[in-house]
Amino acid sequence: MNVLILGSGGREHAMAWKIAQSNLLTKLFIAPGNAGTKEVGTNLEINQTDFEAIKKVVLENNIKLVIVGPEDPLVKGVHDFFLNDTELKNIPVIGPQKYAAQLEGSKEFAKEFMVRHNIPTAAYESFTTENLEAGHKFLETLTPPYVLKADGLAAGKGVLILNDLQEAKDELTEMLANKKFGAASSKVVIEEFLTGIELSCFVLTDGKSYVTLPSAKDYKRIGEGDKGLNTGGMGAVSPVPFLTDELMKKIENQVIKPTIDGFQKDNIRYVGFVFIGLILDKGEIKVIEYNCRMGDPETEVVIPRIESDFLELLIAAGNKELHSKTIEFKKESACTVMLVSGGYPEAYEKGKEILGLNNVENSIPFHAGTTTNSNGKVVTNGGRVIAITSYGDNFNEALKQSYKNIKKINFEGMNFRTDIGFDL
Ligand SMILES: Nc1ncnc2c1ncn2[C@@H]1O[C@H](COP(=O)(O)OP(=O)(O)O)[C@@H](O)[C@H]1O
Numbered sequence: 001m002n003v004l005i006l007g008s009g010g011r012e013h014a015m016a017w018k019i020a021q022s023n024l025l026t027k028l029f030i031a032p033g034n035a036g037t038k039e040v041g042t043n044l045e046i047n048q049t050d051f052e053a054i055k056k057v058v059l060e061n062n063i064k065l066v067i068v069g070p071e072d073p074l075v076k077g078v079h080d081f082f083l084n085d086t087e088l089k090n091i092p093v094i095g096p097q098k099y100a101a102q103l104e105g106s107k108e109f110a111k112e113f114m115v116r117h118n119i120p121t122a123a124y125e126s127f128t129t130e131n132l133e134a135g136h137k138f139l140e141t142l143t144p145p146y147v148l149k150a151d152g153l154a155a156g157k158g159v160l161i162l163n164d165l166q167e168a169k170d171e172l173t174e175m176l177a178n179k180k181f182g183a184a185s186s187k188v189v190i191e192e193f194l195t196g197i198e199l200s201c202f203v204l205t206d207g208k209s210y211v212t213l214p215s216a217k218d219y220k221r222i223g224e225g226d227k228g229l230n231t232g233g234m235g236a237v238s239p240v241p242f243l244t245d246e247l248m249k250k251i252e253n254q255v256i257k258p259t260i261d262g263f264q265k266d267n268i269r270y271v272g273f274v275f276i277g278l279i280l281d282k283g284e285i286k287v288i289e290y291n292c293r294m295g296d297p298e299t300e301v302v303i304p305r306i307e308s309d310f311l312e313l314l315i316a317a318g319n320k321e322l323h324s325k326t327i328e329f330k331k332e333s334a335c336t337v338m339l340v341s342g343g344y345p346e347a348y349e350k351g352k353e354i355l356g357l358n359n360v361e362n363s364i365p366f367h368a369g370t371t372t373n374s375n376g377k378v379v380t381n382g383g384r385v386i387a388i389t390s391y392g393d394n395f396n397e398a399l400k401q402s403y404k405n406i407k408k409i410n411f412e413g414m415n416f417r418t419d420i421g422f423d424l
């Protein structure tokens with residue numbers, strides 16, 4: 001079978017790396033891909049949201065399965081585009097249709113879904129410019145810190161957590177009346193603040209059945225001790241060491257099952273990944289958010305821990321036959337450490353030659369923001385550049401291995417966190 005993966009990050013490289021190992025694969029294409037995906041498949045130079053261009057390559061290359069990595073094409077309706085096209089409608093797309101992608105694309109949609117299906121989450125109210133005053137009044141009834149969330153996609157910047165009431169009121173005005181995040185903040189969800197430790201769960205579903213993938217915990221801030229600016233993610237570990245079987249059962253019963261049942265009750269035909277962001281406080285679980293795709297860099301530890309044929313699972317999901325499959329994990333832990341460009345997550349330069357990748361031993365370098373320049377050299381092409389994934393008997397052993405290999409890699413301005421897993 002010929003397969004296409006849409007996207008260009010570490011997540012897509014990790015998926016491509018795993019799918020390339022499947023006996024069910026004939027040819028693998030990645031669009032647009034990066035310097036790493038080129039090693040395991042064929043990169044296609046098209047934009048991941050140019051649906052007509054996607055159609056052309058799918059037909060030209062006899063592609064029979066499409067896996068959508070990032071949220072953007074899903075929220076824009078790539079799956080719906082396939083279903084509405086006579087030549088594409090029988091080609092399965094892994095990733096939900098536009099309506100269901102609102103689980104990620106609209107915080108309010110997700111909250112309403114959780115409330116409707118009794119899935120534990122923080123109490124909330126949502127506001128628009130029309131009831132801005134009511135929003136200010138609502139803030140007065142809460143105790144700090146105040147959690148303000150732009151309803152729509154805001155590139156990971158749309159959530160503000162503020163300690164001061166006046167500041168929270170001003171920010172609410174900024175978001176609603178002055179469109180701080182553009183159309184994404186024309187609605188704002190104000191939430192109860194939750195304390196606890198965050199972790200993520202991932203499921204692959206065909207809308208009825210599901211398999212639960214390995215759990216993971218990621219590290220979002222640029223600085224050591226998880227301080228400083230938010231990033232796309234600086235590292236991750238899997239499994240989450242404190243996630244006991246008992247706790248996993250609880251998550252399964254209180255969150256995963258009601259979510260999949262909720263799709264059925266709401267007549268949502270969901271095929272794809274559900275990323276569930278959770279917070280755990282004194283044994284109590286609450287959902288922080290859903291994403292309609294895998295996380296990055298969590299994928300770079302979750303996928304390597306899957307023993308089963310991943311493509312077989314994806315094909316089954318696409319054919320709505322996931323009930324006939326089980327998933328096996330590797331016993332080892334995995335970790336990943338992200339190498340980022342100097343200055344990231346603020347302004348940074350691209351095009352720096354990456355040295356030493358060939359010297360890496362017993363780790364897997366998953367390319368995130370890389371490309372091949374006109375001289376055939378692998379160079380940086382984004383803020384997050386390469387995720388160095390390793391296995392170990394526990395996450396500490398895995399981390400040691402990643403840090404050992406990172407010493408062999410260099411590019412101008414290279415930065416990374418030395419404390420991934422510090423809180424575990
Ligand atoms: N109700 C809440 N209480 C405490 N922290 C929260 C709450 N909601 C979100 N956060 C924090 O903000 C981060 C981002 O929020 P999230 O809903 O995941 O939005 P997004 O990932 O779309 O930016 C979370 O990972 C968590 O650390």
Ligand SMILES: [Mg+2]
Nearest residue numbers: 277288289291
């Ligand atoms: Mg989040």
